[in-house]
Amino acid sequence: MDDSLWCRVERYHQDLLVGVDPDLEQIVQDSRRAGLPEIQVTSVQGKFLEIMARLLRSQDILEVGTLGGYSTAWLARGMVPDGRLVTLELVPEYAEFARSNLARIGFSEAIEIRVGDAVESLRDLRAEGYRPFDLIFLDGNKAQYPDYLDGVIELSRPGTLIIADNVVRDGAIVHEDSDDPRVLGVREFNRKIAGDLRLSATALQTVGSKGYDGFSMIFVSGE
Ligand code: DHB
Numbered sequence: 001m002d003d004s005l006w007c008r009v010e011r012y013h014q015d016l017l018v019g020v021d022p023d024l025e026q027i028v029q030d031s032r033r034a035g036l037p038e039i040q041v042t043s044v045q046g047k048f049l050e051i052m053a054r055l056l057r058s059q060d061i062l063e064v065g066t067l068g069g070y071s072t073a074w075l076a077r078g079m080v081p082d083g084r085l086v087t088l089e090l091v092p093e094y095a096e097f098a099r100s101n102l103a104r105i106g107f108s109e110a111i112e113i114r115v116g117d118a119v120e121s122l123r124d125l126r127a128e129g130y131r132p133f134d135l136i137f138l139d140g141n142k143a144q145y146p147d148y149l150d151g152v153i154e155l156s157r158p159g160t161l162i163i164a165d166n167v168v169r170d171g172a173i174v175h176e177d178s179d180d181p182r183v184l185g186v187r188e189f190n191r192k193i194a195g196d197l198r199l200s201a202t203a204l205q206t207v208g209s210k211g212y213d214g215f216s217m218i219f220v221s222g223e
């Protein structure tokens with residue numbers, strides 16, 4: 001974390017409001033040691049996800065993009081006591097690493113990690129008749145966000161909240177001529193949301209140790 005004002009403010013909020021949880025901090029440290037990309041949410045963002053999960057009294061949570069399991073752990077902490085979380089990860093090594101991290105902090109039963117292309121896993125969940133999720137966190141491959149959206153709507157009900165990470169990307173999202181597949185993916189994702197009468201959405205810009213980025217908040221309000 002550098003010394004910019006954004007980062008100082010993030011640290012202030014972390015120190016005063018969020019605190020440092022040894023179990024969660026261990027995941028960050030071990031992820032760094034294991035050489036995973038340091039792209040997980042910050043602790044203040046993780047706490048936000050936990051609060052959203054609590055607010056929705058989440059029984060069933062779905063995450064796309066597990067990485068080391070850090071945001072997974074925050075989300076799981078916000079579930080009701082008998083809640084279940086399914087998280088989807090493309091990279092088998094990340095999934096295995098996350099599995100051991102989550103088992104160490106007591107979530108081996110409550111959390112299921114599915115390895116493979118998330119679009120296929122979403123199709124599988126649907127085919128298995130999985131009950132609708134209360135909260136869905138999208139944080140996988142940004143180029144696939146439009147496909148994720150189709151898949152997760154099928155796993156939603158009116159009242160489901162979908163949160164999507166990295167929807168601002170240093171402001172690149174407004175570059176209409178961008179050829180970055182991640183920007184193209186998020187722009188198409190937004191167009192699809194805007195054209196879907198079942199969805200009511202907004203986006204919040206964020207700054208801090210992970211740079212300038214943002215979350216979309218998409219509420220499923222209709223069938
Ligand atoms: C990247 C992915 C993320 O989910 C994130 O939060 C930041 C960066 C990336 O792929 O670069």
Ligand code: MG
Nearest residue numbers: 039139165166
């Ligand atoms: Mg992200």
